[in-house]
Amino acid sequence: MAINWFKYAAPASFYGLAGKMVPFFAWPAAILFALGIYIGFFVAPTDAVQSEAYRIMFIHVPVSILSMFIYLVMAGYAALGLIFNTRLSSMMATALAPTGALFAFIALWTGALWGKPMWGAWWVWDARLTSELILLFLYLGFIALQASIDDPRRADRAGALLAIVGSVNVPIIYFSVKWWNTLHQGSSIKFSDTSMHIAMKQALFIMLAACWLYVIAVTLVRVRSIILERERNTQWVSELAEVREGERS
Amino acid sequence: MRARTKTLLFIIGGIAVIAAAVGLVLYALKDNVSLYFTPTQVFNKEAPLAHSFRIGGLVEVGSVKRETDGLTVHFIITDTLKSMPVTYKGILPDLFKEGKGVVAQGKLQADNVFYAEEVLAKHDENYMPPEAKDALDKAAKAQSAVNSASAVPATITPAK
Numbered sequence: 001m002a003i004n005w006f007k008y009a010a011p012a013s014f015y016g017l018a019g020k021m022v023p024f025f026a027w028p029a030a031i032l033f034a035l036g037i038y039i040g041f042f043v044a045p046t047d048a049v050q051s052e053a054y055r056i057m058f059i060h061v062p063v064s065i066l067s068m069f070i071y072l073v074m075a076g077y078a079a080l081g082l083i084f085n086t087r088l089s090s091m092m093a094t095a096l097a098p099t100g101a102l103f104a105f106i107a108l109w110t111g112a113l114w115g116k117p118m119w120g121a122w123w124v125w126d127a128r129l130t131s132e133l134i135l136l137f138l139y140l141g142f143i144a145l146q147a148s149i150d151d152p153r154r155a156d157r158a159g160a161l162l163a164i165v166g167s168v169n170v171p172i173i174y175f176s177v178k179w180w181n182t183l184h185q186g187s188s189i190k191f192s193d194t195s196m197h198i199a200m201k202q203a204l205f206i207m208l209a210a211c212w213l214y215v216i217a218v219t220l221v222r223v224r225s226i227i228l229e230r231e232r233n234t235q236w237v238s239e240l241a242e243v244r245e246g247e248r249s
Numbered sequence: 250m251r252a253r254t255k256t257l258l259f260i261i262g263g264i265a266v267i268a269a270a271v272g273l274v275l276y277a278l279k280d281n282v283s284l285y286f287t288p289t290q291v292f293n294k295e296a297p298l299a300h301s302f303r304i305g306g307l308v309e310v311g312s313v314k315r316e317t318d319g320l321t322v323h324f325i326i327t328d329t330l331k332s333m334p335v336t337y338k339g340i341l342p343d344l345f346k347e348g349k350g351v352v353a354q355g356k357l358q359a360d361n362v363f364y365a366e367e368v369l370a371k372h373d374e375n376y377m378p379p380e381a382k383d384a385l386d387k388a389a390k391a392q393s394a395v396n397s398a399s400a401v402p403a404t405i406t407p408a409k
Contacts, residue, residue: 045378049344054376083256119369120342124352126284164260168268172275179275181283181305183352188374195375 011088011227012236018220025220029213036210040203047200056114061189062208064107066215067135068170070100074142075167078160088223090156091230093163094146095223099215101139108132119183127176128184131169138166152230285352288331298357304333305352305371313347326351326363333357337365344370 008014040058047054074096081090111129112122123129142159149155177186188195189204196204231237238244275282285305286296296302304326312325321338324347335353345351350371355364377385 047376048379048382049372050376057376079260082260083253085253118342118344118372120344121367121369124284124369127282164264165267168264168271172271179282180279181285181287183284183305183369183371185372185374188376197377197381200376 009086009088011091011231012234014088015224015227018224022217022220025213025217029210029217032206032210032213036203036206039199039206044199044203045197050118053114053117056110057188058203058207060107060110060114061204062211063103063110064132065189065208066211067100067103067107067132068173070096070103070215071135071138071163071170072167074100075163078156078163081156082160082164087153087156087230088227090153090160091223091226092219093159094156095219095226096215097139097143097146098222099218101136101143103211103215104132104136104139108136121183124183126182126184127180128173128182131173131176134169135166135173138162138169142166287328288326288333289328291333291357292331296357301354301356301366303352303354304335304363305350306333308345308347308349308351310347326353333363334361335363335365335368337368339366339368341368342370344372346370 008017036058040055044055044058046052074093077089077093077096080086081093108129111132115124116122142162145162146155146159149158176182177184228237228243280295285303288304288306290296291298291304296304306326306328309325309327309332312323314323315321316323320340321336322341323334323336325332325334327333335355337353337355345368350373352369352371353363353365354367354369357363
């Protein structure tokens with residue numbers, strides 16, 4: 001009865017499992033993305049205050065939420081790798097970082113595109129915007145630190161330390177609009193309620209689900225290549241069908 | 250104690266210490282982290298009155314006056330407790346409206362008027378179609394009519 005969960009903590013067995021899981025996340029992501037964009041642009045009504053410009057939130061909000069969430073997951077994996085010395089956890093942390101950085105960048109970029117027509121400024125140094133910029137730098141710092149250390153296990157440990165320390169920034173981003181006077185408005189999605197029209201809410205949550213699934217799919221693909229790269233000298237990699245095929249041709 | 254327990258405790262302790270340090274720093278910088286001062290803070294002289302600073306609040310309803318040059322505009326920023334007259338010459342953002350949020354950067358001059366160099370609009374987190382907004386506004390109006398009717402019956406204006 002007992003399933004040996006730790007079996008899949010070994011990179012060799014997770015490699016195959018991850019490969020099988022990718023389509024189950026990638027296809028729903030693509031379908032939900034199309035659906036979310038459709039509802040967001042054609043079904044959701046015009047906003048009373050911001051007219052059509054508010055629609056940028058269907059990208060901006062999911063990507064911003066996930067840029068924070070990915071960081072916490074990344075720091076969690078990095079901590080697991082540090083505590084239990086599991087190689088796969090550290091590889092997952094490394095695999096999550098580029099997507100997190102991309103999402104933090106898109107959050108800032110779409111935020112600027114939204115801020116110019118609505119607020120009247122591309123950028124202000126308010127607490128929300130500044131702490132999100134720090135998040136982008138933390139991601140880039142994590143990637144750069146790992147890339148600068150040749151030994152992958154030492155790179156994992158150094159990166160883990162930075163990721164764990166940086167996680168203090170995430171609650172600061174989230175609560176910044178509550179704690180200080182900011183130009184950025186408060187959260188529309190609260191734990192109890194949302195302050196949004198129903199079709200807007202649907203589009204937003206579908207886009208959030210789509211982005212979430214995309215993150216999982218792309219991270220699995222990336223962790224597979226990290227596993228291959230780090231285990232390239234092992235027996236099991238040389239016996240993989242795709243590796244042997246590549247050598248023959 | 251096993252090595253992994255030690256690492257775990259080290260990480261938890263480390264996060265707690267760093268969180269406390271960052272928390273104290275942010276608490277000390279509380280006024281500097283905030284983007285703007287409210288009119289009440291300005292009246293309490295918490296704002297750096299000698300320098301340029303930002304003031305934020307709502308544009309008081311009925312306070313916006315444009316000069317004939319079409320660019321200079323006078324309005325009052327209020328936090329419902331205190332109000333601050335503002336003069337600005339330039340293009341206002343589209344969302345600038347009476348009763349809505351605004352953040353202005355500039356200097357308080359000797360005549361107690363805030364001369365703004367930049368005016369930004371602040372919108373809230375509520376999104377709804379125009380019809381829903383109309384319904385809400387009507388309900389608010391009806392409510393305030395009822396309130397004022399019960400308080401001062403003489404001020405009722407007939408509904409249009």
